[in-house]
Amino acid sequence: QLQLQESGPGLVKPSETLSLICTVSGGSISSSSYYWGWICQPPGKGLEWIGSIYYSGSTYYNPSLKSRVTISVDTSKNQFSLKLSSVTAADTAVFYCAGNSIAGAASFDYWGQGTLVTVSS
Amino acid sequence: EIVMTQSPATLSMSPGERATLSCRASQSISSNLAWYQQKPGQAPRLLIYGTSTRATGIPARFSGSGSGTEFTLTINSLQSEDFAVYYCQQYNNWPPLTFGGGTKVEIK
Numbered sequence: 001q002l003q004l005q006e007s008g009p010g011l012v013k014p015s016e017t018l019s020l021i022c023t024v025s026g027g028s029i030s031s032s033s034y035y036w037g038w039i040c041q042p043p044g045k046g047l048e049w050i051g052s053i054y055y056s057g058s059t060y061y062n063p064s065l066k067s068r069v070t071i072s073v074d075t076s077k078n079q080f081s082l083k084l085s086s087v088t089a090a091d092t093a094v095f096y097c098a099g100n101s102i103a104g105a106a107s108f109d110y111w112g113q114g115t116l117v118t119v120s121s
Numbered sequence: 122e123i124v125m126t127q128s129p130a131t132l133s134m135s136p137g138e139r140a141t142l143s144c145r146a147s148q149s150i151s152s153n154l155a156w157y158q159q160k161p162g163q164a165p166r167l168l169i170y171g172t173s174t175r176a177t178g179i180p181a182r183f184s185g186s187g188s189g190t191e192f193t194l195t196i197n198s199l200q201s202e203d204f205a206v207y208y209c210q211q212y213n214n215w216p217p218l219t220f221g222g223g224t225k226v227e228i229k
Contacts, residue, residue, distance in 0.1 A: 047208055047210075047220040052216075108167060109177070
């Protein structure tokens with residue numbers, strides 16, 4: 001049973017880079033059985049997919065954020081990370097890391113608890 | 122980008138009733154649709170994938186149907202723990218993966 005946990009600063013200044021880490025337990029992050037992703041949810045609003053990464057290292061990003069997003073994997077620590085540059089107040093959201101174990105379905109059956117990141121000076 | 126539209130925005134129901142939630146895609150997504158449930162302060166939980174396959178541990182009162190552009194999540198005999206927000210998500214044509222705006226099922 002996979003477990004995911006987000007970590008990182010809860011407050012980021014405008015124009016800076018938001019950095020979050022997702023630590024995975026209960027499975028290997030480099031297994032071909034899984035792929036990983038980040039989803040955000042502004043306060044009181046719906047879900048927005050940020051991007052995903054496969055065990056091979058292939059990444060896929062939301063075109064609306066692509067120029068500012070980097071997702072990477074650290075297999076030695078069984079973690080994957082999110083970097084979002086040049087943040088503004090509009091990037092304030094709960095950020096979830098998530099995993100998928102269902103072959104053929106790009107949905108997410110494992111989720112972290114989420115972490116609120118506020119962009120403010 | 123495929124736009125997912127959910128209706129209604131809010132559904133007022135009584136426990137024991139059947140709830141029917143709709144999700145429409147801006148173009149055909151075959152059967153590549155998932156449904157999630159989210160309760161306040163919690164992460165979303167996968168309910169359904171592939172339009173109609175229940176995820177592990179999901180009760181049989183949750184069922185999904187549809188294909189192409191029109192999809193439905195049905196919750197038979199609403200339980201108190203079912204009052205939540207429900208999101209649909211397409212994964213037929215991505216990136217980006219896209220979610221609907223959500224339907225809140227509230228107690229009447």
